[in-house]
Amino acid sequence: MEKKLILRGALAGAIAGLLSFLFARIFAEPQIQAAISYESAREAAQGALDKAAGLPMSHGDHEVFSRAIQANVGVGVGIILFGTAMGALFAVGYAICLGRTGDVRPRSLAMLVALAGFLGFYLVPSLKYPANPPSIGHGETIQQRTSLYLLMVLFSLMFLVAAVWLGQRLQDRLGNWNAALAAGAAFVVAIGIVMLILPSFGELASNRASYGDLATETPQPLKGADGAIAFPGFPADTLYAFRVYSVAAQAILWSAIGLIFAPMADRLLEPARDHRPGGERVTR
Amino acid sequence: MSSYSPPTSAATPVVITVSASARWLLGAALFALVLYYFIGLDQGAVSVFGSDTHVHEFVHDARHFLGFPCH
Numbered sequence: 001m002e003k004k005l006i007l008r009g010a011l012a013g014a015i016a017g018l019l020s021f022l023f024a025r026i027f028a029e030p031q032i033q034a035a036i037s038y039e040s041a042r043e044a045a046q047g048a049l050d051k052a053a054g055l056p057m058s059h060g061d062h063e064v065f066s067r068a069i070q071a072n073v074g075v076g077v078g079i080i081l082f083g084t085a086m087g088a089l090f091a092v093g094y095a096i097c098l099g100r101t102g103d104v105r106p107r108s109l110a111m112l113v114a115l116a117g118f119l120g121f122y123l124v125p126s127l128k129y130p131a132n133p134p135s136i137g138h139g140e141t142i143q144q145r146t147s148l149y150l151l152m153v154l155f156s157l158m159f160l161v162a163a164v165w166l167g168q169r170l171q172d173r174l175g176n177w178n179a180a181l182a183a184g185a186a187f188v189v190a191i192g193i194v195m196l197i198l199p200s201f202g203e204l205a206s207n208r209a210s211y212g213d214l215a216t217e218t219p220q221p222l223k224g225a226d227g228a229i230a231f232p233g234f235p236a237d238t239l240y241a242f243r244v245y246s247v248a249a250q251a252i253l254w255s256a257i258g259l260i261f262a263p264m265a266d267r268l269l270e271p272a273r274d275h276r277p278g279g280e281r282v283t284r
Numbered sequence: 285m286s287s288y289s290p291p292t293s294a295a296t297p298v299v300i301t302v303s304a305s306a307r308w309l310l311g312a313a314l315f316a317l318v319l320y321y322f323i324g325l326d327q328g329a330v331s332v333f334g335s336d337t338h339v340h341e342f343v344h345d346a347r348h349f350l351g352f353p354c355h
């Protein structure tokens with residue numbers, strides 16, 4: 001049974017990844033291209049400023065893959081494999097929850113586990129550390145940023161599991177509705193404390209030293225020797241669109257995992273459920 | 285009569301014992317975490333292929349768009 005569930009989960013994840021990639025190709029790539037164009041133009045402006053100030057000019061890095069490969073093939077392979085991985089993990093979570101999380105139909109459980117995956121692996125961590133397009137992010141802080149992001153993912157998942165456990169413990173005393181509300185509130189408070197404690201990317205020591213008192217690593221305007229703005233900061237509309245599309249792509253991915261897996265789980269599990277002794281089918 | 289024994293509660297059609305199915309559950313989890321690592325993290329903060337950047341550059345746009353820190 002677990003083998004069937006896991007293979008179906010991985011398949012659902014791959015299909016969900018494909019759908020999410022199609023969305024990304026249409027909506028995200030123009031924003032990513034805009035961000036890369038901004039980055040190149042900014043580097044050119046920085047070079048001109050450095051030259052005027054008599055500083056050594058920094059050289060650009062070489063391309064390993066062309067933009068066409070990255071924007072059409074790489075992003076597709078990346079998102080489809082990510083979907084497959086998340087689908088497999090989803091199925092592991094589903095198999096463990098099955099029969100242990102109260103009176104939930106197989107297909108409803110599929111949607112609930114997918115919702116948990118969306119929250120734990122993406123949405124909650126992204127509230128603290130949102131997705132950033134190219135040109136946002138300082139190379140020297142990549143290790144700290146990666147550790148902090150993974151900490152957010154880890155805490156979100158741990159607290160979600162804890163909230164489900166707590167909700168079930170409270171169910172006898174409070175009833176379904178109030179137990180769910182109490183567990184949800186406990187999750188919000190716990191993750192809220194973690195988000196307050198963890199630093200913003202702008203607060204990292206090396207960022208404070210080089211860039212001053214900023215909350216994030218989003219590029220600020222470049223200023224010339226006279227203090228006038230020589231090149232604008234990162235375009236706010238591009239950043240907003242990129243982030244909205246990033247949330248949408250993950251929402252598509254996880255709801256597709258749930259919706260594709262749900263009927264498969266129903267077919268796999270409902271015969272056992274509906275076949276009561278005496279042989280009558282129970283319709284719900 | 286069927287040989288199927290009814291579950292104790294209508295809510296538990298199947299309970300998968302974790303110890304009995306550990307091979308598949310752990311295998312799937314490991315497979316997923318390795319993929320997660322290569323798509324989201326490798327050749328950024330840590331790298332299994334040293335200073336090579338092919339994996340990073342190939343999935344670069346996906347990494348940004350899926351919310352992982354990059355650059």
Ligand SMILES: [Zn+2]
Pocket residue numbers: 134135344348354355
């Ligand atoms: Zn990048």
